[in-house]
Amino acid sequence: MTTTSTPTTTAVALRGVSRGYGRGATAVRAVDDVDVEFRRGTWTAVMGPSGSGKSTLLHLAAGLERADSGRVLLGDTDITAASDNELTALRRTRIGFVFQSFNLIGSLSAEQNVALPLRLARRRPGRAQVRQALDDVGLGDRARHRPRELSGGQQQRVAIARAMVTAPEVLFADEPTGALDSTAARTVLDLLRAMADRGQSIVMVTHDPAAAARADGVLFLRDGRLVDHLAGASAREVADRLVALER
Amino acid sequence: MLRMSISGLAERWQLFVGATLSVCLGVALVQSSLLLLISAATLDPPAGLSPAERLRFSDSAEASVALLGVTLGFSAFLAVFIISSTFAFTVAQRRRDLALLRLVGGGRRHVRRLLMGEALLLGLIGTVTGVPAGLAVMALQTRLLVGFGFVPGGFTGQWRDWILGASAGVGLGLALAGVLVAARRAARVRPLDALRDPDAGRVMTAGRWLTGLFFAAGAVALIILAPVGGPAGGQALTMNVSLCAAVALSLLAPVLVPGVARLIPAAGVTGMLARANLRDEVRRSAATAAPLIVLIGVVFGQVGASASFAAAGVAEQRRGTAADLVVETTGPGFPAVAGVASFSSETETPLRITTGRGDTADTLIQSALVVEPAAFARAHPGSGYLQALRGNAVAGGPGREGFSRGDTVTAHFAGTDHSLPVVAEVPTTIGGGAALLVPAGLLPADQLAGAPTRTFVTLAPGADPARVTAELSTVGTVTGVDDWLRADAEARTSTSDDIMLIVLGLGGLYALIGVVNAVVIAAAARGREFAAARATGLTRLQVLRAALLESSAVTMIGVFLGALAAAGTYVAVLATTSAVTGTATLDLPWTLMAVLAVVAFVVTGLTSLLTSWSATRVAPVSLLGAWE
Ligand SMILES: Nc1ncnc2c1ncn2[C@@H]1O[C@H](COP(=O)(O)OP(=O)(O)OP(=O)(O)O)[C@@H](O)[C@H]1O
Ligand SMILES: [Mg+2]
Numbered sequence: 001m002t003t004t005s006t007p008t009t010t011a012v013a014l015r016g017v018s019r020g021y022g023r024g025a026t027a028v029r030a031v032d033d034v035d036v037e038f039r040r041g042t043w044t045a046v047m048g049p050s051g052s053g054k055s056t057l058l059h060l061a062a063g064l065e066r067a068d069s070g071r072v073l074l075g076d077t078d079i080t081a082a083s084d085n086e087l088t089a090l091r092r093t094r095i096g097f098v099f100q101s102f103n104l105i106g107s108l109s110a111e112q113n114v115a116l117p118l119r120l121a122r123r124r125p126g127r128a129q130v131r132q133a134l135d136d137v138g139l140g141d142r143a144r145h146r147p148r149e150l151s152g153g154q155q156q157r158v159a160i161a162r163a164m165v166t167a168p169e170v171l172f173a174d175e176p177t178g179a180l181d182s183t184a185a186r187t188v189l190d191l192l193r194a195m196a197d198r199g200q201s202i203v204m205v206t207h208d209p210a211a212a213a214r215a216d217g218v219l220f221l222r223d224g225r226l227v228d229h230l231a232g233a234s235a236r237e238v239a240d241r242l243v244a245l246e247r
Numbered sequence: 248m249l250r251m252s253i254s255g256l257a258e259r260w261q262l263f264v265g266a267t268l269s270v271c272l273g274v275a276l277v278q279s280s281l282l283l284l285i286s287a288a289t290l291d292p293p294a295g296l297s298p299a300e301r302l303r304f305s306d307s308a309e310a311s312v313a314l315l316g317v318t319l320g321f322s323a324f325l326a327v328f329i330i331s332s333t334f335a336f337t338v339a340q341r342r343r344d345l346a347l348l349r350l351v352g353g354g355r356r357h358v359r360r361l362l363m364g365e366a367l368l369l370g371l372i373g374t375v376t377g378v379p380a381g382l383a384v385m386a387l388q389t390r391l392l393v394g395f396g397f398v399p400g401g402f403t404g405q406w407r408d409w410i411l412g413a414s415a416g417v418g419l420g421l422a423l424a425g426v427l428v429a430a431r432r433a434a435r436v437r438p439l440d441a442l443r444d445p446d447a448g449r450v451m452t453a454g455r456w457l458t459g460l461f462f463a464a465g466a467v468a469l470i471i472l473a474p475v476g477g478p479a480g481g482q483a484l485t486m487n488v489s490l491c492a493a494v495a496l497s498l499l500a501p502v503l504v505p506g507v508a509r510l511i512p513a514a515g516v517t518g519m520l521a522r523a524n525l526r527d528e529v530r531r532s533a534a535t536a537a538p539l540i541v542l543i544g545v546v547f548g549q550v551g552a553s554a555s556f557a558a559a560g561v562a563e564q565r566r567g568t569a570a571d572l573v574v575e576t577t578g579p580g581f582p583a584v585a586g587v588a589s590f591s592s593e594t595e596t597p598l599r600i601t602t603g604r605g606d607t608a609d610t611l612i613q614s615a616l617v618v619e620p621a622a623f624a625r626a627h628p629g630s631g632y633l634q635a636l637r638g639n640a641v642a643g644g645p646g647r648e649g650f651s652r653g654d655t656v657t658a659h660f661a662g663t664d665h666s667l668p669v670v671a672e673v674p675t676t677i678g679g680g681a682a683l684l685v686p687a688g689l690l691p692a693d694q695l696a697g698a699p700t701r702t703f704v705t706l707a708p709g710a711d712p713a714r715v716t717a718e719l720s721t722v723g724t725v726t727g728v729d730d731w732l733r734a735d736a737e738a739r740t741s742t743s744d745d746i747m748l749i750v751l752g753l754g755g756l757y758a759l760i761g762v763v764n765a766v767v768i769a770a771a772a773r774g775r776e777f778a779a780a781r782a783t784g785l786t787r788l789q790v791l792r793a794a795l796l797e798s799s800a801v802t803m804i805g806v807f808l809g810a811l812a813a814a815g816t817y818v819a820v821l822a823t824t825s826a827v828t829g830t831a832t833l834d835l836p837w838t839l840m841a842v843l844a845v846v847a848f849v850v851t852g853l854t855s856l857l858t859s860w861s862a863t864r865v866a867p868v869s870l871l872g873a874w875e
Contacts, residue, residue: 064437116351
């Protein structure tokens with residue numbers, strides 16, 4: 001893990017990154033020589049047909065998956081060859097995750113789930129800090145509830161609170177609204193929008209043009225390659241571009 | 248972290264109840280065997296015994312110490328195996344939980360600490376409950392020992408304060424040791440595994456291969472050594488073959504599971520599902536089969552070996568006896584009776600004997616048989632030349648150990664040590680017997696007074712058996728030789744059964760509980776999987792049927808591999824009996840083995856039905872929605 005001295009406005013950058021799976025006849029190039037920069041303080045949506053490598057790109061950017069070639073930079077930090085311990089520390093402090101399945105620990109209350117990253121980082125979770133994170137997602141009154149006692153949308157908001165409690169530099173979200181109905185999805189997107197407006201960097205994979213339209217920019221992937229991008233587009237324009245891609 | 252441990256415990260309670268139970272029962276069994284062993288070893292003869300009686304008392308105490316030593320060995324083996332495999336399994340079943348911990352920023356150290364913390368907690372609970380449970384087990388074992396006459400009537404197991412330390416060492420030590428290796432592997436879980444169906448990872452690691460092959464080589468070595476180990480040593484080595492082989496096979500089971508899975512008929516959706524599950528979850532299948540492999544391997548191996556050696560002993564006794572009547576009396580001396588052509592009177596007495604010298608000197612109470620050499624050779628064909636037996640010259644008996652013709656042994660009697668040259672020897676036998684044959688007149692009369700004497704009587708041609716029998720009945724109990732041999736065979740078999748019950752009874756029950764545990768643990772983490780199957784359109788009945796089919800297949804694997812481990816012992820039995828008695832003997836208690844196999848199928852089948860029934864009780868949607 002090396003740190004370059006030049007200050008940067010880039011939250012995450014991928015430089016010539018490739019990642020394949022399998023070998024021989026079953027080999028796939030999930031991400032193929034991708035160069036991309038996610039700017040600090042912006043919300044970027046990643047779209048593309050199923051199997052185009054969106055999740056893989058996100059995992060690579062977040063250090064959950066290792067690149068076969070190329071370099072991955074988180075801010076000034078090159079995480080391409082970071083050790084497991086270094087990546088763990090990153091997850092605790094500088095990166096937050098939200099996934100389609102909410103991935104809360106079923107035996108812990110909402111409050112305890114949110115406090116978990118702080119405890120792992122050996123920071124004494126201030127009660128107020130945890131409450132604030134839950135209040136921010138509108139669930140201050142559900143702190144004592146177990147995940148199974150919450151609706152899908154509420155569970156996803158707990159997951160967002162858990163991701164945000166460490167004030168990460170970048171929030172990675174893979175289809176965060178994928179399992180939610182449109183009302184619950186809108187609540188979650190409003191939340192992300194508000195966070196982005198306050199300067200939070202967000203990288204979000206989505207299938208939903210309406211969700212992508214709430215972001216500041218949209219990247220399009222096909223067969224593991226970056227093929228297009230839009231800025232400030234409407235849901236309509238995003239949908240048209242997607243349809244064109246899938247043809 | 249501890250809070251998280253505890254709430255994790257509440258959620259996955261089946262895993263933790265199973266793990267705690269394995270520690271509790273393991274601690275109880277080892278503690279009880281250890282206390283009984285110490286109590287038997289320090290047993291003082293009651294006051295007021297004559298020297299000969301004291302000697303007999305010490306002799307039977309030594310035998311019970313040996314028996315309890317074997318019992319302790321088995322208990323310890325089972326405790327090590329069951330506790331460590333149960334703990335390792337609970338860890339393997341929680342990959343997904345652990346990956347999630349990693350995803351939100353948990354380091355490898357956290358995973359390890361969490362697992363070790365849990366092991367410590369469960370080990371502690373297991374130990375604290377295991378110590379009182381051990382007292383109950385001890386009461387039971389004592390009743391068995393007294394009931395079968397292996398220890399004197401008033402015998403009780405004595406509590407020692409230090410046993411608390413030993414039991415804590417067993418409980419905590421084994422729990423931690425079991426988790427240690429598993430935790431290291433679990434700590435390497437990738438955070439991404441929380442998002443997909445976790446890849447079970449490579450099951451057959453280099454270490455697992457190496458350990459498995461090591462134990463397999465051990466089993467082979469024991470098979471080779473058993474026939475050259477002499478009667479006693481050979482039997483001991485033989486008994487250990489199935490232990491080694493069972494451990495080896497349970498380690499190598501993951502390689503063999505897919506092959507057995509192919510045997511399940513893939514007809515119908517349940518067959519297909521069960522077959523796919525077996526193959527996909529090799530680790531789970533192997534871990535469920537492991538305690539069964541050990542249970543079947545050890546029990547089949549031990550009871551088969553023990554029955555075979557008893558049968559070989561009976562055959563040997565038959566071949567080595569040429570007489571018409573057997574008369575049982577006490578003390579030396581036999582009256583002259585008309586119609587008796589010849590008789591061999593043999594008085595048995597314990598004797599403190601030292602064999603070897605210097606560093607290798609070994610003093611044990613062994614049994615000596617006072618004989619008339621020529622008569623003995625006549626009544627026991629194949630004994631060889633014993634005429635040199637006179638004065639203080641003695642012969643090596645059929646149950647001798649550690650000396651042979653040409654050596655000198657030291658025997659303690661009449662208040663001093665006597666050097667006795669061993670001038671002859673009879674063939675050693677699998678059924679054992681006296682270590683020394685001594686000529687009449689060597690031992691003082693007061694030592695032989697009251698000692699059991701057996702006289703083998705050959706009738707003169709034309710003599711009336713009824714009349715001779717009537718006349719001999721005035722001195723002792725007279726039995727026709729066929730009846731006597733039959734009674735002797737029954738006694739041998741029943742003793743060997745009693746020994747098996749003491750050595751294996753509770754241990755086998757413990758291993759069976761280990762099997763149930765493994766089935767429950769395997770099903771505990773499957774609620775989500777079952778829900779997915781039902782959401783796909785399988786009825787609850789179909790899910791239960793697939794689970795039952797799968798558990799039957801795993802049981803089949805366990806019974807098959809266990810029987811394979813036992814077969815190793817059988818090979819050693821054949822080689823040993825052939826080397827010692829000249830006739831390869833294998834006599835298997837088929838009924839008992841069949842009953843055990845059926846019990847295994849019934850128990851695992853019922854357990855898996857019950858667990859999957861309760862796992863499918865809730866509506867599938869409630870499990871699919873939330874993180875379980
Ligand atoms: N662990 C893996 N092993 C093998 N192949 C993989 C693995 N993960 C992804 N792939 C392959 O890589 C390619 C890209 O997968 P990825 O999950 O990134 O797609 P995606 O764009 O997120 O698709 P979706 O929209 O359906 O989620 C696919 O062809 C997939 O089969
Ligand atoms: Mg995806």
